[in-house]
Amino acid sequence: MIYLLPKSLPATIILCFSIVVVLTSCGKKLTVVTYEKKRGTSRSNTTHTRKKEEYFDFDEKKTPSRSSANTSTTTVVKTTGSTLKLIQTAQSYIGTPYRYGGTSRSGIDCSGLLCNSFESIGVKIPRSSNEQAEFGQKVSIREIAPGDMVFFSERKGGSKVTHAGLVTVVKGSDNITFIHSSTSRGVVEDNLLSEYYQGIFVKAVRPY
Incomplete structure:
Protein backbone atom coordinates (compact mmCIF):
# COMPACT_ATOMS: atom_id res chain seq x y z
CA MET A 1 0.00 0.00 0.00
CA ILE A 2 1.33 3.49 -0.92
CA TYR A 3 0.66 6.55 1.22
CA LEU A 4 0.96 10.04 -0.21
CA LEU A 5 1.87 12.81 2.19
CA PRO A 6 1.84 16.54 1.62
CA LYS A 7 5.30 17.93 0.95
CA SER A 8 4.74 20.65 3.52
CA LEU A 9 4.76 18.20 6.51
CA PRO A 10 7.80 18.43 8.86
CA ALA A 11 10.48 15.74 8.52
CA THR A 12 9.87 14.51 12.11
CA ILE A 13 6.20 13.68 11.37
CA ILE A 14 7.16 11.88 8.15
CA LEU A 15 9.74 9.76 10.00
CA CYS A 16 7.28 8.77 12.75
CA PHE A 17 4.64 7.94 10.11
CA SER A 18 7.13 5.68 8.33
CA ILE A 19 7.75 3.71 11.51
CA VAL A 20 4.01 3.21 12.05
CA VAL A 21 3.64 1.84 8.51
CA VAL A 22 6.43 -0.70 9.12
CA LEU A 23 4.88 -1.87 12.38
CA THR A 24 1.37 -2.33 10.99
CA SER A 25 2.63 -4.39 8.07
CA CYS A 26 4.62 -6.89 10.19
CA GLY A 27 3.14 -9.75 12.18
CA LYS A 28 6.11 -10.10 14.52
CA LYS A 29 6.74 -8.28 17.79
CA LEU A 30 9.54 -5.74 17.34
CA THR A 31 11.48 -3.48 19.65
CA VAL A 32 11.53 -0.03 18.08
CA VAL A 33 14.00 2.73 18.81
CA THR A 34 12.84 6.15 17.67
CA TYR A 35 15.10 9.02 16.76
CA GLU A 36 14.14 12.66 16.70
CA LYS A 37 16.32 15.38 15.21
CA LYS A 38 16.16 18.87 16.65
CA ARG A 39 18.60 21.67 15.87
CA GLY A 40 21.41 19.33 14.90
CA THR A 41 21.20 17.07 18.03
CA SER A 42 19.97 13.49 18.30
CA ARG A 43 18.33 11.57 21.14
CA SER A 44 17.75 7.84 21.53
CA ASN A 45 14.92 6.49 23.67
CA THR A 46 15.52 2.89 24.71
CA THR A 47 14.17 0.57 27.39
CA HIS A 48 16.41 -2.08 28.94
CA THR A 49 15.00 -5.02 30.92
CA ARG A 50 17.25 -7.48 32.72
CA LYS A 51 16.06 -10.60 34.47
CA LYS A 52 18.07 -11.59 37.50
CA GLU A 53 17.78 -15.00 39.17
CA GLU A 54 19.52 -16.10 42.33
CA TYR A 55 19.42 -19.47 44.03
CA PHE A 56 20.32 -20.09 47.65
CA ASP A 57 20.43 -23.21 49.75
CA PHE A 58 18.93 -22.87 53.22
CA ASP A 59 22.23 -23.55 54.96
CA GLU A 60 24.43 -21.48 52.69
CA LYS A 61 25.22 -17.85 53.35
CA LYS A 62 27.32 -15.39 51.41
CA THR A 63 30.87 -14.97 52.60
CA PRO A 64 31.63 -11.34 53.54
CA SER A 65 33.43 -9.58 50.69
CA ARG A 66 37.16 -8.99 50.97
CA SER A 67 39.32 -6.23 49.54
CA SER A 68 41.08 -6.71 46.22
CA ALA A 69 44.40 -6.30 48.02
CA ASN A 70 43.79 -9.49 49.99
CA THR A 71 42.89 -11.36 46.82
CA SER A 72 46.12 -10.39 45.10
Missing part, protein backbone atom coordinates in the same frame (compact mmCIF):
# COMPACT_ATOMS: atom_id res chain seq x y z
CA THR A 73 48.24 -11.74 47.98
CA THR A 74 46.35 -15.01 48.49
CA THR A 75 48.59 -17.94 49.44
CA VAL A 76 47.44 -21.44 48.54
CA VAL A 77 48.63 -24.18 50.89
CA LYS A 78 49.78 -27.09 48.73
CA THR A 79 49.09 -30.71 49.60
CA THR A 80 51.34 -33.66 48.82
CA GLY A 81 51.86 -37.29 49.76
CA SER A 82 49.42 -38.93 52.14
CA THR A 83 47.46 -35.70 52.71
CA LEU A 84 46.78 -35.42 48.98
CA LYS A 85 45.57 -39.03 48.86
CA LEU A 86 43.39 -38.38 51.92
CA ILE A 87 41.71 -35.39 50.26
CA GLN A 88 41.32 -37.10 46.89
CA THR A 89 39.60 -40.04 48.57
CA ALA A 90 37.16 -37.73 50.33
CA GLN A 91 36.47 -35.77 47.13
CA SER A 92 35.72 -39.00 45.26
CA TYR A 93 32.54 -39.18 47.38
CA ILE A 94 31.20 -35.82 46.15
CA GLY A 95 27.59 -36.28 45.08
CA THR A 96 27.03 -39.28 47.38
CA PRO A 97 23.72 -38.86 49.26
CA TYR A 98 23.63 -38.49 53.04
CA ARG A 99 22.60 -41.53 55.04
CA TYR A 100 22.69 -41.68 58.82
CA GLY A 101 25.15 -44.39 59.83
CA GLY A 102 26.15 -44.93 56.20
CA THR A 103 29.71 -45.75 55.15
CA SER A 104 29.34 -46.58 51.44
CA ARG A 105 28.95 -44.75 48.13
CA SER A 106 25.24 -45.44 48.16
CA GLY A 107 24.91 -43.30 51.30
CA ILE A 108 27.29 -41.92 53.90
CA ASP A 109 27.20 -39.66 56.96
CA CYS A 110 29.74 -37.00 58.01
CA SER A 111 31.81 -39.12 60.38
CA GLY A 112 31.69 -42.09 58.01
CA LEU A 113 33.19 -39.94 55.26
CA LEU A 114 36.11 -39.03 57.52
CA CYS A 115 36.64 -42.64 58.62
CA ASN A 116 36.78 -43.91 55.02
CA SER A 117 39.08 -41.10 53.93
CA PHE A 118 41.62 -41.60 56.73
CA GLU A 119 41.48 -45.36 56.29
CA SER A 120 42.83 -44.86 52.74
CA ILE A 121 46.12 -43.61 54.22
CA GLY A 122 46.27 -46.15 57.04
CA VAL A 123 44.98 -43.91 59.84
CA LYS A 124 42.17 -45.28 62.00
CA ILE A 125 39.99 -42.66 63.68
CA PRO A 126 36.90 -43.03 65.93
CA ARG A 127 33.52 -43.56 64.24
CA SER A 128 31.45 -40.78 65.84
CA SER A 129 32.01 -37.06 65.22
CA ASN A 130 32.20 -36.13 68.92
CA GLU A 131 34.92 -38.75 69.48
CA GLN A 132 36.75 -37.66 66.33
CA ALA A 133 36.84 -34.12 67.76
CA GLU A 134 39.08 -35.42 70.56
CA PHE A 135 41.39 -37.38 68.25
CA GLY A 136 44.49 -35.29 67.63
CA GLN A 137 45.78 -31.81 68.37
CA LYS A 138 43.50 -28.77 68.40
CA VAL A 139 44.55 -26.01 65.97
CA SER A 140 43.32 -22.45 65.50
CA ILE A 141 41.70 -21.23 62.29
CA ARG A 142 44.94 -19.38 61.45
CA GLU A 143 46.84 -22.67 61.70
CA ILE A 144 44.37 -24.77 59.70
CA ALA A 145 45.87 -26.78 56.84
CA PRO A 146 44.53 -29.29 54.30
CA GLY A 147 43.88 -32.62 56.01
CA ASP A 148 42.70 -31.12 59.30
CA MET A 149 39.28 -32.07 60.65
CA VAL A 150 36.69 -29.41 61.47
CA PHE A 151 33.73 -29.79 63.80
CA PHE A 152 30.41 -28.02 64.23
CA SER A 153 27.46 -27.70 66.59
CA GLU A 154 23.83 -28.02 65.60
CA ARG A 155 23.10 -24.42 66.58
CA LYS A 156 24.85 -21.06 66.48
CA GLY A 157 27.19 -20.56 69.40
CA GLY A 158 26.84 -24.17 70.56
CA SER A 159 29.72 -26.23 71.92
CA LYS A 160 28.42 -29.78 71.50
CA VAL A 161 29.91 -31.43 68.39
CA THR A 162 27.29 -32.91 66.07
CA HIS A 163 28.89 -32.55 62.62
CA ALA A 164 32.33 -33.05 61.05
CA GLY A 165 34.24 -32.20 57.90
CA LEU A 166 37.70 -32.37 56.33
CA VAL A 167 39.70 -29.35 55.13
CA THR A 168 40.61 -29.72 51.44
CA VAL A 169 41.89 -26.29 50.33
CA VAL A 170 43.34 -23.29 52.15
CA LYS A 171 43.56 -20.06 50.13
CA GLY A 172 44.96 -17.29 52.28
CA SER A 173 42.81 -15.97 55.09
CA ASP A 174 39.49 -15.65 53.30
CA ASN A 175 38.78 -19.10 51.89
CA ILE A 176 39.10 -22.40 53.72
CA THR A 177 37.29 -25.14 51.83
CA PHE A 178 36.13 -28.27 53.62
CA ILE A 179 34.27 -31.36 52.48
CA HIS A 180 31.45 -32.94 54.47
CA SER A 181 28.27 -34.97 54.13
CA SER A 182 25.38 -32.54 54.50
CA THR A 183 22.03 -33.96 55.59
CA SER A 184 20.27 -31.94 52.88
CA ARG A 185 22.81 -32.02 50.03
CA GLY A 186 24.96 -35.10 50.51
CA VAL A 187 28.74 -34.89 50.12
CA VAL A 188 29.71 -31.35 49.11
CA GLU A 189 32.43 -28.76 49.66
CA ASP A 190 31.79 -25.42 51.41
CA ASN A 191 33.69 -22.40 52.70
CA LEU A 192 34.43 -22.69 56.41
CA LEU A 193 34.60 -18.89 56.66
CA SER A 194 31.06 -18.32 55.42
CA GLU A 195 28.73 -16.63 57.90
CA TYR A 196 26.71 -19.79 58.47
CA TYR A 197 29.59 -22.18 59.19
CA GLN A 198 31.48 -19.64 61.29
CA GLY A 199 28.38 -19.37 63.45
CA ILE A 200 28.29 -23.09 64.26
CA PHE A 201 32.04 -23.81 64.13
CA VAL A 202 33.38 -25.46 67.30
CA LYS A 203 36.99 -26.50 66.68
CA ALA A 204 39.61 -27.82 64.26
CA VAL A 205 41.81 -30.85 64.97
CA ARG A 206 44.98 -32.19 63.34
CA PRO A 207 44.86 -35.98 63.68
CA TYR A 208 48.41 -36.80 62.58
